[in-house]
Amino acid sequence: MTVLASGSKGNSTVIASARTRVLVDAGLSCRELLKRMAQAEEDPAALDAILITHEHQDHIAGLAVLARRLRIPVFITEPTHRAWVRMLTPRTTMSYAQWLDHVQKEKEARVVAAALAAEPTHGDETAMNGARDSVLIETVCDELEEEDVAAAVAKPDPTYLPAVEYFHSGTSFSIGDLSITPFTIPHDAADPCGFVFESKTEAVRMAIATDLGYMPPNVKSALRGVDVLLLESNHDLEMLKDGPYPWAVKQRVLSRVGHLSNHATAEFLARDYDGGATYIVLGHLSEANNAPELALLSAEQAIGGRRTLLGNRILLAQQGTPLASICV
Ligand SMILES: [Zn+2]
Numbered sequence: 225m226t227v228l229a230s231g232s233k234g235n236s237t238v239i240a241s242a243r244t245r246v247l248v249d250a251g252l253s254c255r256e257l258l259k260r261m262a263q264a265e266e267d268p269a270a271l272d273a274i275l276i277t278h279e280h281q282d283h284i285a286g287l288a289v290l291a292r293r294l295r296i297p298v299f300i301t302e303p304t305h306r307a308w309v310r311m312l313t314p315r316t317t318m319s320y321a322q323w324l325d326h327v328q329k330e331k332e333a334r335v336v337a338a339a340l341a342a343e344p345t346h347g348d349e350t351a352m353n354g355a356r357d358s359v360l361i362e363t364v365c366d367e368l369e370e371e372d373v374a375a376a377v378a379k380p381d382p383t384y385l386p387a388v389e390y391f392h393s394g395t396s397f398s399i400g401d402l403s404i405t406p407f408t409i410p411h412d413a414a415d416p417c418g419f420v421f422e423s424k425t426e427a428v429r430m431a432i433a434t435d436l437g438y439m440p441p442n443v444k445s446a447l448r449g450v451d452v453l454l455l456e457s458n459h460d461l462e463m464l465k466d467g468p469y470p471w472a473v474k475q476r477v478l479s480r481v482g483h484l485s486n487h488a489t490a491e492f493l494a495r496d497y498d499g500g501a502t503y504i505v506l507g508h509l510s511e512a513n514n515a516p517e518l519a520l521l522s523a524e525q526a527i528g529g530r531r532t533l534l535g536n537r538i539l540l541a542q543q544g545t546p547l548a549s550i551c552v
């Protein structure tokens with residue numbers, strides 16, 4: 225697991241087995257995501273797919289540009305896809321019939337795009353291989369933006385994706401040798417989810433659960449038996465109450481479809497967590513309403529109360545810089 229970014233300004237994490245590599249969420253610009261991957265020594269060309277948890281900007285902002293650039297499929301639920309398309313499409317309402325029509329047109333556009341892609345595009349491979357060089361990254365994204373402009377003129381669809389695969393929360397699917405189980409989370413989005421990843425060949429399980437208002441039983445049970453757990457520890461209750469957010473926003477964060485507080489995360493770790501993870505990564509920390517030391521202390525105290533869990537290591541995911549890759 226390589227957390228490229230975590231927090232309300234953007235989220236993205238690479239999950240990789242020996243054979244398969246996926247990106248969970250693309251909540252930064254294409255340029256920034258490529259820069260972070262270069263910093264973390266992750267090769268964007270090696271990614272097999274992008275998975276989306278929900279349609280909030282901090283999880284999806286760079287999706288279209290990155291997916292088109294890398295020409296890889298996007299795994300998303302249909303309600304999340306539809307919500308995202310509505311966000312990016314000027315008309316405010318779309319009936320289900322119009323939505324089906326949109327999906328059909330997109331499929332047709334993909335056939336055309338596939339035919340065009342069959343003709344070799346010069347410099348493409350070189351550009352991706354050289355993505356570690358920051359100057360080249362700029363070139364890659366500039367070229368891409370030009371490409372996008374050209375595409376927009378020909379086909380005014382900002383929501384175009386090279387391939388879309390729908391999944392349903394609660395139903396496992398596979399990408400390469402990764403078995404992926406999405407689970408529903410309580411959050412104010414169309415169809416938000418977390419993921420459990422399992423590499424069968426390596427017998428390793430990792431899970432991502434951020435952006436949830438509370439810990440329902442289905443999430444607690446999904447998080448059993450994982451080796452690496454990226455878990456939200458969004459805010460300190462006192463800091464949020466005294467903090468700068470307007471009242472309505474405070475209510476949203478605190479609600480059952482908002483975000484997990486340090487306290488709620490600690491409560492889960494103390495009461496329900498099975499203690500099996502080698503690493504617990506605390507993520508989606510609020511910059512305005514939390515302090516890394518508070519989140520860490522709170523989780524450490526929860527774990528510290530359980531003597532059997534002293535082997536667990538707690539790390540803090542960062543907003544501004546990638547976290548060193550966690551390998552188990
Ligand atoms: Zn978020």
Ligand SMILES: [Zn+2]
Nearest residue numbers: 278280411435
């Ligand atoms: Zn969210």
